[in-house]
Amino acid sequence: MTSKSSLHADFSRLNNRRILVLICLFVALLISLWLDLLAGPAGLTAQQVFEGLIDPSSLNLRHSIILWDVRIPDALIAVVVGAALGLSGIEMQTILDNPIASPFTLGISSAAILGASIAIILSPVIPFLPSQALTPVLALVGACASAALVLFVVRISSGNRETVILFGVALVFLCEAISFGFYLIADAEALYQIAFWAMGSLTKAGWIEVAIVSAVFCLVFPFSLRQVWLLTLIRGSEEHARSTGVNVAKLRIWVIARSSLLAAFAVCFVGTISFIGLVGPHIARLLLGEDHRMLLPGSALCGALILSIASFLSKILLPGTVVPVGVLTAIIGVPLFLSLLLQNHRRTR
Protein backbone atom coordinates (compact mmCIF):
# COMPACT_ATOMS: atom_id res chain seq x y z
CA MET A 1 0.00 0.00 0.00
CA THR A 2 3.00 2.33 0.08
CA SER A 3 3.72 2.29 -3.65
CA LYS A 4 2.59 5.32 -5.60
CA SER A 5 -0.85 4.76 -7.06
CA SER A 6 -1.25 5.93 -10.64
CA LEU A 7 -4.83 6.92 -9.84
CA HIS A 8 -3.50 9.10 -7.03
CA ALA A 9 -1.06 10.75 -9.43
CA ASP A 10 -3.80 11.30 -12.04
CA PHE A 11 -6.20 12.67 -9.47
CA SER A 12 -3.55 14.96 -8.00
CA ARG A 13 -2.74 16.29 -11.48
CA LEU A 14 -6.45 16.97 -12.08
CA ASN A 15 -6.76 18.74 -8.74
CA ASN A 16 -3.62 20.80 -9.38
CA ARG A 17 -5.01 21.88 -12.75
CA ARG A 18 -8.18 23.00 -11.05
CA ILE A 19 -6.29 24.85 -8.33
CA LEU A 20 -4.47 26.66 -11.14
CA VAL A 21 -7.83 27.64 -12.65
CA LEU A 22 -8.88 29.00 -9.24
CA ILE A 23 -5.65 31.02 -9.03
CA CYS A 24 -6.26 32.38 -12.55
CA LEU A 25 -9.79 33.38 -11.58
CA PHE A 26 -8.44 35.13 -8.48
CA VAL A 27 -5.82 37.00 -10.51
CA ALA A 28 -8.47 37.97 -13.07
CA LEU A 29 -10.61 39.26 -10.20
CA LEU A 30 -7.72 41.38 -8.87
CA ILE A 31 -7.16 42.86 -12.35
CA SER A 32 -10.86 43.56 -12.75
CA LEU A 33 -10.98 45.15 -9.28
CA TRP A 34 -8.04 47.38 -10.20
CA LEU A 35 -9.67 48.45 -13.49
CA ASP A 36 -12.91 49.14 -11.63
CA LEU A 37 -11.03 51.42 -9.20
CA LEU A 38 -9.54 53.33 -12.14
CA ALA A 39 -12.85 53.83 -13.95
CA GLY A 40 -14.80 57.01 -13.41
CA PRO A 41 -15.12 60.61 -14.54
CA ALA A 42 -12.92 62.21 -11.84
CA GLY A 43 -9.73 62.05 -13.90
CA LEU A 44 -7.73 60.04 -11.35
CA THR A 45 -4.65 58.44 -12.91
CA ALA A 46 -3.49 54.90 -12.16
CA GLN A 47 -0.53 56.29 -10.24
CA GLN A 48 -2.77 58.54 -8.15
CA VAL A 49 -5.08 55.63 -7.35
CA PHE A 50 -2.11 53.43 -6.39
CA GLU A 51 -0.58 56.10 -4.19
CA GLY A 52 -3.98 56.93 -2.72
CA LEU A 53 -4.50 53.30 -1.76
CA ILE A 54 -1.16 53.17 0.06
CA ASP A 55 -1.29 56.65 1.53
CA PRO A 56 -4.70 58.38 1.42
CA SER A 57 -3.11 61.70 2.45
CA SER A 58 -1.24 61.80 -0.87
CA LEU A 59 -4.53 62.77 -2.57
CA ASN A 60 -6.36 66.06 -2.30
CA LEU A 61 -9.62 65.95 -0.30
CA ARG A 62 -11.87 65.65 -3.36
CA HIS A 63 -9.88 62.80 -4.87
CA SER A 64 -9.55 61.12 -1.49
CA ILE A 65 -13.33 61.18 -1.01
CA ILE A 66 -13.90 59.90 -4.55
CA LEU A 67 -11.45 57.04 -4.06
CA TRP A 68 -12.23 56.01 -0.48
CA ASP A 69 -15.92 56.79 -0.19
CA VAL A 70 -17.11 56.08 -3.73
CA ARG A 71 -14.84 53.95 -5.86
CA ILE A 72 -13.48 51.47 -3.33
CA PRO A 73 -16.86 50.67 -1.70
CA ASP A 74 -18.49 50.41 -5.15
CA ALA A 75 -15.75 48.08 -6.41
CA LEU A 76 -15.75 45.98 -3.24
CA ILE A 77 -19.52 45.63 -3.05
CA ALA A 78 -19.41 44.24 -6.61
CA VAL A 79 -16.90 41.61 -5.47
CA VAL A 80 -18.67 40.58 -2.26
CA VAL A 81 -22.19 40.62 -3.72
CA GLY A 82 -20.98 38.65 -6.76
CA ALA A 83 -19.24 36.13 -4.51
CA ALA A 84 -22.31 35.81 -2.28
CA LEU A 85 -24.63 35.27 -5.25
CA GLY A 86 -22.22 32.81 -6.90
CA LEU A 87 -21.92 30.73 -3.74
CA SER A 88 -25.63 30.90 -3.05
CA GLY A 89 -26.44 29.83 -6.62
CA ILE A 90 -24.13 26.81 -6.72
CA GLU A 91 -25.36 25.49 -3.38
CA MET A 92 -28.99 25.86 -4.49
CA GLN A 93 -28.37 24.14 -7.82
CA THR A 94 -26.65 21.21 -6.13
CA ILE A 95 -29.03 20.70 -3.24
CA LEU A 96 -32.13 20.99 -5.46
CA ASP A 97 -30.46 19.06 -8.32
CA ASN A 98 -31.79 21.64 -10.72
CA PRO A 99 -29.64 23.65 -13.16
CA ILE A 100 -31.96 26.67 -13.06
CA ALA A 101 -32.47 26.67 -9.31
CA SER A 102 -31.30 29.77 -7.51
CA PRO A 103 -32.50 31.80 -4.55
CA PHE A 104 -34.27 33.93 -7.15
CA THR A 105 -36.30 31.08 -8.56
CA LEU A 106 -37.34 30.44 -4.96
CA GLY A 107 -38.84 33.92 -4.69
CA ILE A 108 -36.12 35.70 -2.70
CA SER A 109 -35.59 38.53 -5.20
CA SER A 110 -39.31 38.97 -5.88
CA ALA A 111 -39.93 39.27 -2.15
CA ALA A 112 -37.03 41.74 -1.88
CA ILE A 113 -38.56 43.85 -4.68
CA LEU A 114 -41.90 43.71 -2.87
CA GLY A 115 -40.26 44.91 0.34
CA ALA A 116 -38.40 47.67 -1.50
CA SER A 117 -41.60 48.70 -3.32
CA ILE A 118 -43.48 49.00 -0.02
CA ALA A 119 -40.63 51.13 1.35
CA ILE A 120 -40.53 53.40 -1.70
CA ILE A 121 -44.30 53.77 -2.23
CA LEU A 122 -45.64 53.84 1.34
CA SER A 123 -42.51 55.17 3.11
CA PRO A 124 -43.69 53.82 6.47
CA VAL A 125 -42.14 55.40 9.56
CA ILE A 126 -40.37 52.78 11.64
CA PRO A 127 -39.01 53.88 15.03
CA PHE A 128 -35.18 54.08 15.22
CA LEU A 129 -34.82 53.33 11.51
CA PRO A 130 -33.33 56.16 9.42
CA SER A 131 -35.31 56.88 6.25
CA GLN A 132 -32.34 56.09 3.95
CA ALA A 133 -32.14 52.58 5.47
CA LEU A 134 -35.85 51.89 4.93
CA THR A 135 -35.57 50.41 1.42
CA PRO A 136 -32.73 47.92 2.13
CA VAL A 137 -34.21 46.93 5.48
CA LEU A 138 -37.69 46.22 4.06
CA ALA A 139 -36.09 44.44 1.07
CA LEU A 140 -34.17 42.30 3.56
CA VAL A 141 -37.32 41.64 5.60
CA GLY A 142 -39.14 40.58 2.41
CA ALA A 143 -36.28 38.32 1.30
CA CYS A 144 -35.93 36.74 4.75
CA ALA A 145 -39.70 36.22 5.04
CA SER A 146 -39.78 34.42 1.68
CA ALA A 147 -36.75 32.35 2.72
CA ALA A 148 -38.54 31.41 5.95
CA LEU A 149 -41.59 30.33 3.97
CA VAL A 150 -39.45 28.23 1.63
CA LEU A 151 -37.71 26.61 4.61
CA PHE A 152 -41.10 25.87 6.18
CA VAL A 153 -42.11 24.10 2.96
CA VAL A 154 -38.77 22.22 2.87
CA ARG A 155 -39.49 21.01 6.39
CA ILE A 156 -43.11 19.94 5.93
CA SER A 157 -42.36 18.26 2.59
CA SER A 158 -39.41 16.33 4.13
CA GLY A 159 -37.11 18.11 1.72
CA ASN A 160 -38.93 17.07 -1.45
CA ARG A 161 -37.15 18.89 -4.31
CA GLU A 162 -40.09 19.29 -6.67
CA THR A 163 -42.37 20.65 -3.94
CA VAL A 164 -39.75 23.20 -2.90
CA ILE A 165 -39.11 24.43 -6.44
CA LEU A 166 -42.80 24.62 -7.35
CA PHE A 167 -43.57 26.49 -4.15
CA GLY A 168 -40.70 28.90 -4.91
CA VAL A 169 -42.08 29.60 -8.38
CA ALA A 170 -45.57 30.14 -6.90
CA LEU A 171 -44.02 32.55 -4.39
CA VAL A 172 -42.43 34.53 -7.25
CA PHE A 173 -45.86 34.96 -8.86
CA LEU A 174 -47.47 35.91 -5.53
CA CYS A 175 -44.85 38.56 -4.71
CA GLU A 176 -45.06 39.98 -8.23
CA ALA A 177 -48.85 40.14 -8.06
CA ILE A 178 -48.77 42.01 -4.74
CA SER A 179 -46.04 44.34 -6.07
CA PHE A 180 -48.18 45.13 -9.14
CA GLY A 181 -51.03 45.98 -6.77
CA PHE A 182 -48.80 48.54 -5.05
CA TYR A 183 -47.68 49.97 -8.41
CA LEU A 184 -51.30 50.97 -9.09
CA ILE A 185 -51.18 53.48 -6.25
CA ALA A 186 -47.59 54.62 -6.89
CA ASP A 187 -46.66 57.95 -8.52
CA ALA A 188 -44.25 58.20 -11.48
CA GLU A 189 -41.23 59.08 -9.31
CA ALA A 190 -41.78 56.05 -7.07
CA LEU A 191 -42.17 53.76 -10.07
CA TYR A 192 -38.89 55.09 -11.52
CA GLN A 193 -37.12 54.46 -8.21
CA ILE A 194 -38.51 50.92 -8.01
CA ALA A 195 -37.48 50.16 -11.59
CA PHE A 196 -33.96 51.50 -10.93
CA TRP A 197 -33.68 49.50 -7.70
CA ALA A 198 -34.93 46.33 -9.37
CA MET A 199 -32.35 46.66 -12.18
CA GLY A 200 -29.57 46.52 -9.64
CA SER A 201 -27.09 49.26 -8.85
CA LEU A 202 -23.82 49.13 -6.97
CA THR A 203 -23.69 52.88 -6.39
CA LYS A 204 -26.12 52.64 -3.48
CA ALA A 205 -23.58 50.85 -1.32
CA GLY A 206 -21.05 52.29 1.11
CA TRP A 207 -18.57 50.86 3.59
CA ILE A 208 -21.28 49.68 6.00
CA GLU A 209 -22.98 47.67 3.26
CA VAL A 210 -19.63 46.21 2.17
CA ALA A 211 -18.91 45.23 5.78
CA ILE A 212 -22.35 43.65 6.32
CA VAL A 213 -22.33 41.55 3.12
CA SER A 214 -18.68 40.55 3.73
CA ALA A 215 -19.51 39.51 7.28
CA VAL A 216 -22.44 37.37 6.14
CA PHE A 217 -20.27 35.78 3.43
CA CYS A 218 -17.45 35.08 5.91
CA LEU A 219 -19.95 33.62 8.35
CA VAL A 220 -21.57 31.31 5.79
CA PHE A 221 -18.56 30.21 3.71
CA PRO A 222 -16.87 28.02 6.36
CA PHE A 223 -20.15 26.12 6.84
CA SER A 224 -20.32 25.59 3.08
CA LEU A 225 -16.71 24.37 3.00
CA ARG A 226 -17.42 21.90 5.80
CA GLN A 227 -19.99 20.19 3.61
CA VAL A 228 -18.10 20.02 0.31
CA TRP A 229 -17.79 16.23 0.43
CA LEU A 230 -21.48 15.76 1.17
CA LEU A 231 -22.46 18.16 -1.60
CA THR A 232 -20.22 16.32 -4.08
CA LEU A 233 -21.70 13.00 -2.99
CA ILE A 234 -25.26 14.33 -3.37
CA ARG A 235 -24.38 15.67 -6.82
CA GLY A 236 -23.37 12.14 -7.81
CA SER A 237 -26.26 10.27 -6.32
CA GLU A 238 -28.77 11.44 -3.77
CA GLU A 239 -29.99 7.87 -3.33
CA HIS A 240 -26.46 6.65 -2.57
CA ALA A 241 -26.07 9.52 -0.11
CA ARG A 242 -29.27 8.50 1.67
CA SER A 243 -28.19 4.88 1.75
CA THR A 244 -24.96 5.83 3.51
CA GLY A 245 -26.94 7.51 6.26
CA VAL A 246 -26.81 11.12 5.06
CA ASN A 247 -29.88 12.99 6.28
CA VAL A 248 -30.59 14.68 2.96
CA ALA A 249 -33.70 16.54 4.18
CA LYS A 250 -31.74 18.09 7.04
CA LEU A 251 -28.84 18.96 4.76
CA ARG A 252 -31.29 20.56 2.34
CA ILE A 253 -32.70 22.79 5.10
CA TRP A 254 -29.20 23.94 6.09
CA VAL A 255 -28.08 24.64 2.55
CA ILE A 256 -31.25 26.50 1.56
CA ALA A 257 -31.11 28.51 4.80
CA ARG A 258 -27.55 29.71 4.28
CA SER A 259 -27.97 30.32 0.52
CA SER A 260 -31.13 32.32 1.16
CA LEU A 261 -29.37 34.35 3.85
CA LEU A 262 -26.52 35.15 1.46
CA ALA A 263 -28.88 36.12 -1.36
CA ALA A 264 -31.12 38.18 0.92
CA PHE A 265 -28.23 40.31 2.20
CA ALA A 266 -26.74 40.60 -1.28
CA VAL A 267 -29.88 41.89 -2.98
CA CYS A 268 -31.18 44.13 -0.21
CA PHE A 269 -28.36 46.64 -0.75
CA VAL A 270 -27.82 46.54 -4.50
CA GLY A 271 -31.13 45.38 -5.95
CA THR A 272 -31.73 42.24 -7.93
CA ILE A 273 -28.78 41.01 -9.95
CA SER A 274 -30.31 37.61 -10.39
CA PHE A 275 -28.24 36.51 -13.37
CA ILE A 276 -25.06 36.08 -11.30
CA GLY A 277 -26.61 33.35 -9.14
CA LEU A 278 -27.50 31.39 -12.25
CA VAL A 279 -24.56 31.90 -14.59
CA GLY A 280 -21.69 32.10 -12.06
CA PRO A 281 -22.15 28.50 -10.92
CA HIS A 282 -22.50 27.21 -14.48
CA ILE A 283 -19.32 28.92 -15.65
CA ALA A 284 -17.51 27.56 -12.58
CA ARG A 285 -18.84 24.07 -13.27
CA LEU A 286 -17.62 24.23 -16.88
CA LEU A 287 -14.16 25.38 -15.75
CA LEU A 288 -13.75 23.24 -12.63
CA GLY A 289 -16.00 20.20 -12.85
CA GLU A 290 -18.22 18.98 -10.05
CA ASP A 291 -15.81 18.51 -7.15
CA HIS A 292 -17.34 20.96 -4.68
CA ARG A 293 -13.99 21.57 -2.98
CA MET A 294 -13.10 23.52 -6.11
CA LEU A 295 -16.60 24.37 -7.28
CA LEU A 296 -17.77 26.36 -4.25
CA PRO A 297 -14.83 28.79 -4.18
CA GLY A 298 -14.81 28.74 -7.99
CA SER A 299 -18.45 29.74 -8.21
CA ALA A 300 -17.94 32.53 -5.67
CA LEU A 301 -14.92 33.76 -7.70
CA CYS A 302 -16.86 33.58 -10.98
CA GLY A 303 -19.76 35.53 -9.47
CA ALA A 304 -17.37 38.14 -8.07
CA LEU A 305 -15.47 38.39 -11.36
CA ILE A 306 -18.57 38.83 -13.53
CA LEU A 307 -20.04 41.48 -11.27
CA SER A 308 -16.71 43.28 -10.97
CA ILE A 309 -16.30 43.37 -14.77
CA ALA A 310 -19.90 44.54 -15.08
CA SER A 311 -19.21 47.26 -12.51
CA PHE A 312 -16.18 48.44 -14.51
CA LEU A 313 -18.07 48.41 -17.82
CA SER A 314 -21.08 50.16 -16.29
CA LYS A 315 -18.86 53.20 -15.69
CA ILE A 316 -17.07 53.34 -19.04
CA LEU A 317 -19.70 52.33 -21.60
CA LEU A 318 -21.69 55.57 -21.51
CA PRO A 319 -19.45 58.39 -20.27
CA GLY A 320 -21.17 60.39 -17.56
CA THR A 321 -23.77 57.69 -16.93
CA VAL A 322 -23.63 54.58 -14.77
CA VAL A 323 -25.50 51.82 -16.60
CA PRO A 324 -27.51 49.61 -14.20
CA VAL A 325 -25.25 46.70 -13.40
CA GLY A 326 -28.08 44.15 -13.46
CA VAL A 327 -28.60 44.95 -17.15
CA LEU A 328 -24.89 44.61 -17.90
CA THR A 329 -24.41 41.31 -16.11
CA ALA A 330 -26.99 39.74 -18.37
CA ILE A 331 -25.51 41.37 -21.50
CA ILE A 332 -21.97 40.19 -20.65
CA GLY A 333 -22.94 36.93 -19.06
CA VAL A 334 -25.19 35.48 -21.74
CA PRO A 335 -22.65 35.45 -24.63
CA LEU A 336 -19.86 34.29 -22.32
CA PHE A 337 -22.08 31.58 -20.90
CA LEU A 338 -23.26 30.51 -24.35
CA SER A 339 -19.70 30.27 -25.72
CA LEU A 340 -18.62 28.15 -22.75
CA LEU A 341 -21.65 25.90 -23.12
CA LEU A 342 -20.94 25.41 -26.82
CA GLN A 343 -17.26 24.72 -26.16
CA ASN A 344 -18.20 22.16 -23.54
CA HIS A 345 -20.75 20.58 -25.88
CA ARG A 346 -18.13 20.24 -28.64
CA ARG A 347 -15.60 18.79 -26.16
CA THR A 348 -17.94 16.13 -24.78
CA ARG A 349 -19.50 15.17 -28.12
Added chain:
Amino acid sequence: MNLKVENVSAGYGSVQILNNLSFPDITQGQLVGLLGPNASGKSTLLRCLSGILAFKGHISFAGQEYSKTNHKAWFEKVATMPQSPPAPTALTPTELLWSTARALALPYSDQALAHRIEDLFTSLGIYEYRLSALSSLSGGKRQLVGLALALIREPELMLLDEPTSALDLHWRMTVLQLVQQRIKTQNQIAVAALHDLDLAARYCDTLVLMHQGVVVAAGAPETVLVEDNIARVYQVEAKISRSPYGHLHIDVIGPLPGSSPHV
Protein backbone atom coordinates in the same frame (compact mmCIF):
# COMPACT_ATOMS: atom_id res chain seq x y z
CA MET B 1 -23.36 -12.47 12.80
CA ASN B 2 -26.81 -13.55 11.63
CA LEU B 3 -29.39 -11.46 9.84
CA LYS B 4 -32.90 -11.91 11.23
CA VAL B 5 -36.06 -10.59 9.57
CA GLU B 6 -39.28 -11.23 11.48
CA ASN B 7 -42.81 -9.96 10.86
CA VAL B 8 -41.70 -6.89 8.93
CA SER B 9 -44.42 -4.61 7.58
CA ALA B 10 -43.71 -1.42 5.68
CA GLY B 11 -45.05 0.81 2.95
CA TYR B 12 -45.25 4.31 1.55
CA GLY B 13 -47.97 6.50 3.05
CA SER B 14 -51.19 4.53 3.11
CA VAL B 15 -49.90 1.93 0.63
CA GLN B 16 -48.76 -1.21 2.44
CA ILE B 17 -46.04 -3.09 0.53
CA LEU B 18 -44.57 -5.61 3.01
CA ASN B 19 -47.06 -7.64 5.03
CA ASN B 20 -45.68 -9.34 8.11
CA LEU B 21 -42.71 -10.67 6.15
CA SER B 22 -40.27 -13.14 7.71
CA PHE B 23 -37.60 -15.49 6.44
CA PRO B 24 -35.15 -17.92 8.05
CA ASP B 25 -32.00 -16.49 9.65
CA ILE B 26 -29.15 -15.77 7.27
CA THR B 27 -25.69 -16.75 8.46
CA GLN B 28 -22.43 -15.03 7.53
CA GLY B 29 -20.78 -15.82 4.23
CA GLN B 30 -24.12 -16.12 2.43
CA LEU B 31 -25.28 -14.39 -0.71
CA VAL B 32 -29.07 -14.09 -0.51
CA GLY B 33 -31.12 -13.50 -3.64
CA LEU B 34 -34.46 -11.71 -3.31
CA LEU B 35 -36.65 -12.84 -6.18
CA GLY B 36 -40.13 -11.90 -7.25
CA PRO B 37 -42.03 -9.99 -9.90
CA ASN B 38 -42.19 -6.20 -10.03
CA ALA B 39 -43.86 -4.64 -6.98
CA SER B 40 -43.38 -7.75 -4.88
CA GLY B 41 -41.54 -5.68 -2.24
CA LYS B 42 -37.87 -6.53 -2.91
CA SER B 43 -36.64 -2.93 -3.02
CA THR B 44 -38.87 -1.98 -0.09
CA LEU B 45 -37.36 -4.78 2.00
CA LEU B 46 -33.86 -3.62 1.06
CA ARG B 47 -34.78 -0.06 2.07
CA CYS B 48 -35.97 -1.35 5.45
CA LEU B 49 -32.77 -3.35 5.89
CA SER B 50 -30.66 -0.35 4.96
CA GLY B 51 -32.40 1.80 7.58
CA ILE B 52 -33.86 4.44 5.27
CA LEU B 53 -37.48 3.29 5.43
CA ALA B 54 -39.45 2.96 8.67
CA PHE B 55 -41.02 -0.43 9.34
CA LYS B 56 -42.88 -2.45 11.95
CA GLY B 57 -41.47 -5.76 13.10
CA HIS B 58 -37.97 -6.92 13.88
CA ILE B 59 -34.76 -6.70 11.91
CA SER B 60 -31.56 -7.56 13.68
CA PHE B 61 -28.02 -8.02 12.50
CA ALA B 62 -25.06 -9.42 14.42
CA GLY B 63 -27.24 -9.62 17.52
CA GLN B 64 -28.26 -5.96 17.37
CA GLU B 65 -31.92 -5.09 16.93
CA TYR B 66 -32.34 -2.25 14.42
CA SER B 67 -34.82 -0.36 16.59
CA LYS B 68 -32.39 -0.38 19.51
CA THR B 69 -29.29 0.49 17.48
CA ASN B 70 -27.89 3.93 16.92
CA HIS B 71 -28.57 4.85 13.27
CA LYS B 72 -24.97 5.86 12.68
CA ALA B 73 -23.75 2.50 13.98
CA TRP B 74 -26.21 0.70 11.68
CA PHE B 75 -25.08 2.64 8.61
CA GLU B 76 -21.46 1.83 9.44
CA LYS B 77 -22.22 -1.89 9.20
CA VAL B 78 -24.44 -1.75 6.16
CA ALA B 79 -23.60 -0.68 2.60
CA THR B 80 -26.32 -0.27 0.03
CA MET B 81 -26.25 -0.12 -3.74
CA PRO B 82 -29.53 1.53 -4.79
CA GLN B 83 -31.39 0.51 -7.92
CA SER B 84 -30.59 3.67 -9.87
CA PRO B 85 -26.95 4.24 -10.87
CA PRO B 86 -25.13 7.51 -10.09
CA ALA B 87 -26.52 10.48 -12.01
CA PRO B 88 -24.98 11.32 -15.42
CA THR B 89 -23.24 14.51 -14.26
CA ALA B 90 -19.77 15.93 -14.99
CA LEU B 91 -18.52 14.28 -11.80
CA THR B 92 -15.88 11.61 -12.38
CA PRO B 93 -16.03 8.14 -10.78
CA THR B 94 -12.87 8.92 -8.79
CA GLU B 95 -14.33 12.16 -7.44
CA LEU B 96 -17.53 10.39 -6.47
CA LEU B 97 -15.78 7.59 -4.60
CA TRP B 98 -13.29 9.99 -3.05
CA SER B 99 -16.03 12.32 -1.79
CA THR B 100 -18.02 9.35 -0.47
CA ALA B 101 -15.02 8.07 1.48
CA ARG B 102 -14.32 11.52 2.88
CA ALA B 103 -17.99 12.30 3.61
CA LEU B 104 -18.18 9.05 5.58
CA ALA B 105 -14.86 9.84 7.27
CA LEU B 106 -13.37 6.47 6.26
CA PRO B 107 -9.93 6.16 7.88
CA TYR B 108 -7.80 6.02 4.73
CA SER B 109 -4.84 8.19 3.91
CA ASP B 110 -4.98 9.79 0.45
CA GLN B 111 -2.54 7.20 -0.89
CA ALA B 112 -4.41 4.26 0.66
CA LEU B 113 -7.74 5.57 -0.58
CA ALA B 114 -6.33 5.95 -4.10
CA HIS B 115 -5.12 2.33 -3.97
CA ARG B 116 -8.49 1.13 -2.76
CA ILE B 117 -10.36 2.99 -5.52
CA GLU B 118 -7.83 1.76 -8.07
CA ASP B 119 -8.33 -1.87 -6.97
CA LEU B 120 -12.11 -1.53 -7.07
CA PHE B 121 -12.11 0.08 -10.51
CA THR B 122 -9.71 -2.55 -11.84
CA SER B 123 -11.78 -5.46 -10.52
CA LEU B 124 -14.94 -3.92 -11.98
CA GLY B 125 -13.32 -3.12 -15.33
CA ILE B 126 -13.86 0.64 -15.15
CA TYR B 127 -10.32 1.81 -14.40
CA GLU B 128 -9.94 3.47 -17.79
CA TYR B 129 -12.99 5.63 -17.01
CA ARG B 130 -11.62 6.82 -13.65
CA LEU B 131 -11.40 10.45 -14.77
CA SER B 132 -14.25 10.46 -17.32
CA ALA B 133 -17.42 12.37 -16.61
CA LEU B 134 -20.22 10.10 -15.43
CA SER B 135 -22.35 11.70 -18.15
CA SER B 136 -20.08 10.13 -20.77
CA LEU B 137 -20.47 6.58 -19.38
CA SER B 138 -23.12 4.06 -20.37
CA GLY B 139 -25.80 3.01 -17.89
CA GLY B 140 -23.97 -0.26 -17.30
CA LYS B 141 -20.66 1.46 -16.52
CA ARG B 142 -22.43 3.84 -14.14
CA GLN B 143 -24.01 0.85 -12.46
CA LEU B 144 -20.53 -0.54 -11.89
CA VAL B 145 -19.51 2.82 -10.40
CA GLY B 146 -22.55 2.47 -8.11
CA LEU B 147 -21.33 -0.95 -7.03
CA ALA B 148 -17.85 0.44 -6.39
CA LEU B 149 -19.50 3.09 -4.19
CA ALA B 150 -21.12 0.37 -2.08
CA LEU B 151 -17.85 -1.56 -1.89
CA ILE B 152 -15.66 1.40 -0.93
CA ARG B 153 -16.39 0.60 2.70
CA GLU B 154 -15.84 -2.71 4.50
CA PRO B 155 -19.47 -3.38 5.38
CA GLU B 156 -20.65 -6.47 7.22
CA LEU B 157 -23.94 -6.46 5.36
CA MET B 158 -24.19 -5.55 1.67
CA LEU B 159 -27.57 -4.69 0.15
CA LEU B 160 -27.70 -4.67 -3.63
CA ASP B 161 -30.84 -3.58 -5.45
CA GLU B 162 -30.75 -5.15 -8.92
CA PRO B 163 -26.98 -4.75 -9.19
CA THR B 164 -26.77 -6.32 -12.64
CA SER B 165 -29.89 -4.95 -14.37
CA ALA B 166 -27.99 -2.75 -16.87
CA LEU B 167 -25.04 -5.09 -17.41
CA ASP B 168 -24.21 -7.48 -20.21
CA LEU B 169 -23.89 -11.19 -19.51
CA HIS B 170 -20.13 -11.10 -18.91
CA TRP B 171 -20.37 -8.34 -16.31
CA ARG B 172 -23.47 -9.85 -14.67
CA MET B 173 -21.48 -12.96 -13.94
CA THR B 174 -18.32 -11.08 -13.02
CA VAL B 175 -20.17 -8.82 -10.56
CA LEU B 176 -21.97 -11.69 -8.84
CA GLN B 177 -18.72 -13.67 -8.67
CA LEU B 178 -16.98 -10.66 -7.14
CA VAL B 179 -19.70 -10.20 -4.52
CA GLN B 180 -19.73 -13.93 -3.79
CA GLN B 181 -15.95 -14.06 -3.44
CA ARG B 182 -15.92 -11.00 -1.19
CA ILE B 183 -18.56 -12.24 1.24
CA LYS B 184 -16.93 -15.67 1.48
CA THR B 185 -13.46 -14.32 2.17
CA GLN B 186 -14.59 -11.56 4.52
CA ASN B 187 -17.46 -13.42 6.19
CA GLN B 188 -20.02 -10.83 5.20
CA ILE B 189 -23.64 -11.20 4.18
CA ALA B 190 -25.00 -9.85 0.91
CA VAL B 191 -28.68 -9.51 0.03
CA ALA B 192 -29.36 -8.79 -3.63
CA ALA B 193 -32.65 -8.20 -5.42
CA LEU B 194 -32.39 -10.05 -8.74
CA HIS B 195 -34.56 -10.72 -11.76
CA ASP B 196 -32.40 -13.29 -13.53
CA LEU B 197 -33.47 -16.65 -12.05
CA ASP B 198 -30.67 -18.65 -13.69
CA LEU B 199 -27.97 -16.38 -12.29
CA ALA B 200 -29.67 -16.24 -8.89
CA ALA B 201 -29.77 -20.03 -8.76
CA ARG B 202 -26.13 -20.23 -9.75
CA TYR B 203 -24.57 -17.66 -7.42
CA CYS B 204 -26.89 -17.35 -4.40
CA ASP B 205 -26.67 -19.59 -1.35
CA THR B 206 -30.21 -18.76 -0.27
CA LEU B 207 -33.16 -17.51 -2.26
CA VAL B 208 -36.17 -15.64 -0.91
CA LEU B 209 -39.09 -15.70 -3.32
CA MET B 210 -41.49 -12.83 -2.68
CA HIS B 211 -44.97 -12.11 -3.92
CA GLN B 212 -47.21 -9.20 -2.93
CA GLY B 213 -45.15 -8.34 0.12
CA VAL B 214 -44.90 -11.82 1.64
CA VAL B 215 -42.39 -14.64 1.35
CA VAL B 216 -43.65 -17.54 -0.74
CA ALA B 217 -40.56 -19.70 -0.28
CA ALA B 218 -37.10 -19.33 1.18
CA GLY B 219 -34.14 -21.65 1.30
CA ALA B 220 -31.64 -23.32 -1.00
CA PRO B 221 -32.14 -22.52 -4.73
CA GLU B 222 -33.32 -26.03 -5.63
CA THR B 223 -36.04 -25.91 -2.96
CA VAL B 224 -37.28 -22.44 -3.92
CA LEU B 225 -37.11 -22.56 -7.69
CA VAL B 226 -39.68 -25.25 -8.29
CA GLU B 227 -42.27 -25.16 -11.02
CA ASP B 228 -45.25 -24.58 -8.71
CA ASN B 229 -43.61 -21.58 -7.01
CA ILE B 230 -42.64 -20.02 -10.32
CA ALA B 231 -46.13 -20.54 -11.72
CA ARG B 232 -47.71 -19.02 -8.61
CA VAL B 233 -45.45 -16.00 -8.35
CA TYR B 234 -44.60 -15.15 -11.95
CA GLN B 235 -47.74 -16.57 -13.60
CA VAL B 236 -45.62 -18.44 -16.13
CA GLU B 237 -45.19 -22.08 -16.98
CA ALA B 238 -41.57 -23.18 -16.52
CA LYS B 239 -39.53 -26.36 -16.56
CA ILE B 240 -36.60 -26.74 -14.17
CA SER B 241 -33.64 -28.82 -15.21
CA ARG B 242 -29.95 -29.15 -14.52
CA SER B 243 -27.40 -28.23 -17.14
CA PRO B 244 -24.55 -30.64 -17.95
CA TYR B 245 -22.40 -28.39 -15.72
CA GLY B 246 -24.71 -28.92 -12.75
CA HIS B 247 -26.39 -25.50 -12.79
CA LEU B 248 -30.12 -25.10 -12.27
CA HIS B 249 -31.80 -23.93 -15.45
CA ILE B 250 -35.26 -22.40 -15.61
CA ASP B 251 -36.81 -22.82 -19.03
CA VAL B 252 -39.80 -20.48 -19.25
CA ILE B 253 -42.33 -21.92 -21.65
CA GLY B 254 -44.85 -19.06 -21.58
CA PRO B 255 -47.49 -17.22 -19.57
CA LEU B 256 -50.07 -19.37 -17.82
CA PRO B 257 -53.38 -19.36 -19.70
CA GLY B 258 -55.72 -16.68 -18.34
CA SER B 259 -53.04 -15.09 -16.15
CA SER B 260 -52.45 -11.37 -15.88
CA PRO B 261 -48.98 -9.96 -15.32
CA HIS B 262 -48.13 -8.30 -12.01
CA VAL B 263 -46.86 -4.83 -12.69
